[in-house]
Amino acid sequence: MSTDTTSGHGHGHGHGHGHDTELDWEAMADNLETNGELHLPALRSTASRLAELLTDPTRIFDIGSGPGVMTCVFAEIFPTAEVVAVDPTPGLLDRVVARADRLGVGKRVTTVQAELPGLPGSLGTADLVWSSRAVHHLGDQQAALHELAGVLRPSGVLAVSEAGLPMRYLPRDIGIGRPGLQARLDAVQESWFEAMRAELPGATSVIEDWPAMLTRAGLTDVRSFATLLDLPAPLTETARGYLREHLTRLRDTMTEALDEDDHQTLGVLVDPDAAEGILRRPDAFLLSADSIFTGRAAG
Structure with missing residues (x-):
């Protein structure tokens, strides 16, 4: 699986589920696709940067594609591939097909x-292998990188989007509850992420030095770059709706980890009729950064 984010599933620390670390990706399909569409400027920038590393690629893999937002961006940026x-997840692959047909790249x-680990031999090889926030959902991240590198053609490029900065969307003091809500939500989501990793089959601790990990996977010319999504206030209705769903999921799944004040604040933020809610606030914005390692x- 792959995102948060951002692109693909937009996996990452934004799915905080309290003590429940199981994620129902199919149930999150609408939110995943909206997330990808909001990040389209950054995704296109990423694909264009990757195009600088390749010469006329004919085959590209989007590993952990989710609903296919980045899949279709690749089809747009690489028109002969x-x-x-x-x-x-079958339901997400159905969305890939529908989206590609809608955008005229279905052919x-x-x-x-399929999923990592255990990509089928019938998958073959590719000139570019892309994976966005999927590797950290696997117990042995180094082994996953070896498997991804193993499906590259000679001189092919592996690009993984992992790490970055937590999404920001509200000022420190929003006028309700205690200031610093987002910092506390970040801490709770990091605890969820640690619990999720610990429960994975074959969970293996590793220093998440992605350039070093790519090098250990047998790759050379290791590089990195970052892409920024900056949607200033006032946000569009679509962006506000995405943030409301994000906040609703945090409120509903992190009850035990939040104090009563923060839980009440989240309740106000997701209330569609509240003047201080995310759907009506003039100060809501969307800012995020993703790190890509190649x-x-x-x-």
């Missing part, structure tokens, strides 16, 4: 139901 969306987009297979 076949783009293969790989995801374990070059295919889907494969490495090249031997020629």
Whole structure:
């Protein structure tokens, strides 16, 4: 699976589920696709940067494609390439097909139901392998990078979007509850993330030095860059709706981890009729940054 985010599933620390670390990706499909669409400027920037590392790629893998937002961006940026969306969730792959057809790139987009670890040999190889916030959902992240590197063609590029900065969308003091709500939500979500990692099969601790991990996977010419999404206030109705769903999920799933004051504040923020709610606030914005790490297979 892949995102938060951002693109793809937009996985990351934004799905805080309290003590429940199971994620129902299919139930989150609408939110995942909206998240991807909001990040389209950043996703196109990422794809354009990757295009600078490649010469006429003919096959691209989007590993953990989710609903296919980045899949279709690749089909747009690389107009002669076949783009293969790989995801374990059938309902999300259906969305990939529908989105590709709607955008007129359906003839070059295919889907494969599979997941890491254990990509099928029938998948073949690609000139570019993309994975967004999927590796951190696997117990052995280093082994996952080895597997991704293993499906590269000679001189092919592996690009993984992992890490970055937590999404920001409200001022420190929003006039209700205690100031610093987002910092406290970040801390709770980090605790969820740690619990999620600990429960994964074969969970292995590793220093998350992604350039070093790519190098250990046998790749060279290891690089990194960041992309920024900056949607200033006032936000569009779509962006506000996305944030309301995000905040609703945090409120509903982190009850035990939040104090009563913060829980009440979240209740006001998600209230569609409240003047201080996220749907009506003039100060709501959306700012996020993603880090992309790349490495090249031997020629």
